[in-house]
Amino acid sequence: MTKTRRATISDVAAASGVGVGTVSRVINGAAGVRDATRARVLRAIEQLGYRPSHLAASLSRGTPRTVAIVIPHLTRPSSVERLAGALAVLAKYEYDSIVCNVATPAQRDHVLAMLVARHRADGVLVVSLPLSRVQLDAFRAAALPLVTVDVVARGVPHTVIDDVAAGRLATSHLLDLGHRRIGFIGDRVQRSVSTAFGFTASARRLAGYRQALAAAGVGPDDALVRLGPHGPASAQALAGELLGLADPPSAIFAASDTQAMGVLAAADQLGARVPGQLSVIGFDDIQSAALLGLSTVRQPLEDSGAQGAERLCALLRGEPVRPRRQVLEVQVVARATTGRPGPRRATRPPGAAAERGPRGRPQAAAGNSGPGRRAAYRITRTL
Amino acid sequence: MTKTRRATISDVAAASGVGVGTVSRVINGAAGVRDATRARVLRAIEQLGYRPSHLAASLSRGTPRTVAIVIPHLTRPSSVERLAGALAVLAKYEYDSIVCNVATPAQRDHVLAMLVARHRADGVLVVSLPLSRVQLDAFRAAALPLVTVDVVARGVPHTVIDDVAAGRLATSHLLDLGHRRIGFIGDRVQRSVSTAFGFTASARRLAGYRQALAAAGVGPDDALVRLGPHGPASAQALAGELLGLADPPSAIFAASDTQAMGVLAAADQLGARVPGQLSVIGFDDIQSAALLGLSTVRQPLEDSGAQGAERLCALLRGEPVRPRRQVLEVQVVARATTGRPGPRRATRPPGAAAERGPRGRPQAAAGNSGPGRRAAYRITRTL
DNA sequence: GTGAAAGCGCTAACAC
DNA sequence: GTGTTAGCGCTTTCAC
Numbered sequence: 144m145t146k147t148r149r150a151t152i153s154d155v156a157a158a159s160g161v162g163v164g165t166v167s168r169v170i171n172g173a174a175g176v177r178d179a180t181r182a183r184v185l186r187a188i189e190q191l192g193y194r195p196s197h198l199a200a201s202l203s204r205g206t207p208r209t210v211a212i213v214i215p216h217l218t219r220p221s222s223v224e225r226l227a228g229a230l231a232v233l234a235k236y237e238y239d240s241i242v243c244n245v246a247t248p249a250q251r252d253h254v255l256a257m258l259v260a261r262h263r264a265d266g267v268l269v270v271s272l273p274l275s276r277v278q279l280d281a282f283r284a285a286a287l288p289l290v291t292v293d294v295v296a297r298g299v300p301h302t303v304i305d306d307v308a309a310g311r312l313a314t315s316h317l318l319d320l321g322h323r324r325i326g327f328i329g330d331r332v333q334r335s336v337s338t339a340f341g342f343t344a345s346a347r348r349l350a351g352y353r354q355a356l357a358a359a360g361v362g363p364d365d366a367l368v369r370l371g372p373h374g375p376a377s378a379q380a381l382a383g384e385l386l387g388l389a390d391p392p393s394a395i396f397a398a399s400d401t402q403a404m405g406v407l408a409a410a411d412q413l414g415a416r417v418p419g420q421l422s423v424i425g426f427d428d429i430q431s432a433a434l435l436g437l438s439t440v441r442q443p444l445e446d447s448g449a450q451g452a453e454r455l456c457a458l459l460r461g462e463p464v465r466p467r468r469q470v471l472e473v474q475v476v477a478r479a480t481t482g483r484p485g486p487r488r489a490t491r492p493p494g495a496a497a498e499r500g501p502r503g504r505p506q507a508a509a510g511n512s513g514p515g516r517r518a519a520y521r522i523t524r525t526l
Numbered sequence: 527m528t529k530t531r532r533a534t535i536s537d538v539a540a541a542s543g544v545g546v547g548t549v550s551r552v553i554n555g556a557a558g559v560r561d562a563t564r565a566r567v568l569r570a571i572e573q574l575g576y577r578p579s580h581l582a583a584s585l586s587r588g589t590p591r592t593v594a595i596v597i598p599h600l601t602r603p604s605s606v607e608r609l610a611g612a613l614a615v616l617a618k619y620e621y622d623s624i625v626c627n628v629a630t631p632a633q634r635d636h637v638l639a640m641l642v643a644r645h646r647a648d649g650v651l652v653v654s655l656p657l658s659r660v661q662l663d664a665f666r667a668a669a670l671p672l673v674t675v676d677v678v679a680r681g682v683p684h685t686v687i688d689d690v691a692a693g694r695l696a697t698s699h700l701l702d703l704g705h706r707r708i709g710f711i712g713d714r715v716q717r718s719v720s721t722a723f724g725f726t727a728s729a730r731r732l733a734g735y736r737q738a739l740a741a742a743g744v745g746p747d748d749a750l751v752r753l754g755p756h757g758p759a760s761a762q763a764l765a766g767e768l769l770g771l772a773d774p775p776s777a778i779f780a781a782s783d784t785q786a787m788g789v790l791a792a793a794d795q796l797g798a799r800v801p802g803q804l805s806v807i808g809f810d811d812i813q814s815a816a817l818l819g820l821s822t823v824r825q826p827l828e829d830s831g832a833q834g835a836e837r838l839c840a841l842l843r844g845e846p847v848r849p850r851r852q853v854l855e856v857q858v859v860a861r862a863t864t865g866r867p868g869p870r871r872a873t874r875p876p877g878a879a880a881e882r883g884p885r886g887r888p889q890a891a892a893g894n895s896g897p898g899r900r901a902a903y904r905i906t907r908t909l
Numbered sequence: 910g911t912g913a914a915a916g917c918g919c920t921a922a923c924a925c
Numbered sequence: 926g927t928g929t930t931a932g933c934g935c936t937t938t939c940a941c
Contacts (some may be wrong), residue, residue, distance in 0.1 A: 149645070149669075151934055162912040167936060175910060194668055197646035198590050199934035202581045202917050209624075217613070218813070218828075223606045230600070230627045239646070241592075242625040244613045262532070263580035263622070285577055286532075375817050404817050430601070431814050434758050434787050445601075534918055545928035550920060558926060582918035585933050 150191040159187035170195050209239040210455060211264040213254055215271055215340055217244040219401070220429035221444050225270050225292060228448030236456050238265070245272070248340055252278075259285045266455050268292065270448065273341040274299075288458045292451035293344075300464040302450045302471060304442050306344050309473045310351020311358075313396050313424050313440045316475045318359045321483050322394040322422060324367065326385045327352050328378050328406060329398035331370035345370075345398040348426065352396055367392050378405030379412075386413050386421070393484040394422035400432045400439055401425075407435065407480065418482035428476055436479030443471050533574040542570035553578050592622040593838060594647040596637055598654055598723055600627040602784070603812035604827050608653050608675060611831030619839050621648070628655070631723055635661075642668045649838050651675065653831065656724040657682075671841045675834035676727075683847040685833045685854060687825050689727050692856045693734020694741075696779050696807050696823045699858045701742045704866050705777040705805060707750065709768045710735050711761050711789060712781035714753035728753075728781040731809065735779055750775050761788030762795075769796050769804070776867040777805035783815045783822055784808075790818065790863065801865035811859055819862030826854050857908040 152170075156163045161180060168176050169184040176184075187193070201207045210233055216222050226242065233240045241264060245251040251272055258267055259281045266288035274282075274296050282289045283298070291301040317325050329345035349368065356363055369384060371377035378397060385392055386409060397403035403425030407417060415421045425432060428441035450471070454464050535553075539546045544563060551559050552567040559567075570576070584590045593616055599605050609625065616623045624647060628634040634655055641650055642664045649671035657665075657679050665672045666681070674684040700708050712728035732751065739746055749771065752764035761780060765788060768775055780786035786808030790800060798804045808815060811824035833854070837847050 165911055177910060192667055194645045196934050197644045198581060198585045202585050203936040207581050218606050218610050223601050227601050227627055239624045241622045244610055261580045262577045284575055434791060548927055560926060579918050586920040
């Protein structure tokens, strides 16, 4: 076997005694090629091990049929669900998807700048990342089609939820159950330029929480609002603080399911029964929420990615994308971690470890554990 | 503003009164361009809104500098961690990564066939997907560089763990604690062609489980081995069966953390205290395992993706990749769900729901809940 | 039906 | 330093 260069279309043409045009037609399944000729070409392709260059074809055709997806914190359940939704749609339309996972604002800026500077993707889907005015201008100047998901962007089609209303919804669920001392645990806005992505969902959910309390005539108590870095460990610590208060909350609204899990961990550790002593509601409805029986506000994660991708594809086809802002619905999913407030009981001091004991499940769940079963829940309200 | 076509390199050359070669040098930061000239070119680029075509450059240069990653079940925590590891490495070497999430064997075959048929990626990283002999031959025939992760492939560099040994390790952990009746919950090998990916990790872990039992002189009891579809719901049902046995196991080894969570759910539901009445060990050490205090066998997920990507890059540089099989180490991470077997107690029948109560935590975890803290654990043994 | 030839937009070798 | 030119491998008229 010769150590030669890859076969090209003209090699195939020569080998089969036809012109390159004919070979091209055969490759692309175009009509107007005699069967005998086609067979001859196919045989030459086979024996030369010819593989058409996607690059050359794309260049000649004028479009790479490639889309870039820029997304932070890919390993977070909410991110990966969005990504999966987008990938499925893009694959459906036969776009290649270049995935850019960005861990820092510097990476984000670098990736976005690259995407704008060189023409490597037909369009870009940005997930969860707030874009600066400069960045938006750059996309516009480059005429690079852009769609965002989970973040508002002026002049750009975006798919979002109403976080303020969703925050009200979660809080109302707790109020409706009879809670009056309701804590909030969310993300502290990062000041440090080096790590700040500028996420604002948590803050908007907090605003909704405050609105709902005010509407219910419950006075705000800032001692019940705790913010920290995203992640369960921090949330666990903050929940511990809340539970250690002289007048602790009977319920906690966590700005994400991940944080809610930290709250549950704190409750476990301090011996607070859930939901008897402490009700907990999260946000997102990631897959493990169902597993844990976590009550939460469900937002359509996978669908948001799919919708964003659909809109980007429409944009690439030159179709109008209206309305510019697509607002997806959310709903409260009441599972086993929220209930009516119980009588006050002291929590166990940290250090007095207890054994992992039985947990409550909604009645409907019991005896209904067949394969493929999804955790039972009831949807309380839809936004 | 004219509705004209995109500016090309020769437009820029013309506008700045230089040749295309000079423009190319400016774009690529090549030395040997007078500052004044460079400035003139840059200005022209600016005002023409010129964006170099990645496609044309790649074609001319001869390589797309693009890699494809083919991975199933992207939203599973183990998959996405591997993906993130690979993406980070590929970004480091400035490769674009096309991600192909495949949900079915048909999709897998389609994607792989496409990758082989057209030259669109410099190399391919296949994660967790067993490749047929035909598929492997196709890659070889196309001279398309291939590396796999989490799956053995003849003649191809692959990064794996020793699942059999890991299964022994998990089982030994339980044996060492004093357990003798140990259940196993894993994946049933799918027969249906339409859904069978041919994953074998669970089966190999089962083999290790059997080996460890035999080595400890514990007679096998097939009633304690339950296989079903992957996923927590199925595992929960199977664990329910096990706990309902006349002589139930005092410990269960689940072939994945996801399944272990189903086991925990079953224990909760049936009122079996963990680890008092039932010890549970999972496999993978996905992020939520730490959160739940789940004892597990940790395999380096993110690192496996990173290693695979490193090896693929080495291959693309033409370097030899040795040894062909890279075996990563695993270790038991003992958290709060495994302990010595306690006195036998009857489980509560399903339907008698209990409240979610305090769970055990390792002593070290208590009072150590600061931000950024990782759940405390002790590593029992390394393979 | 099929072949020839003109691009697609760039890089790189070579000349000046 | 800078311009010129020959490809890179394909698609796509446009003749025949």
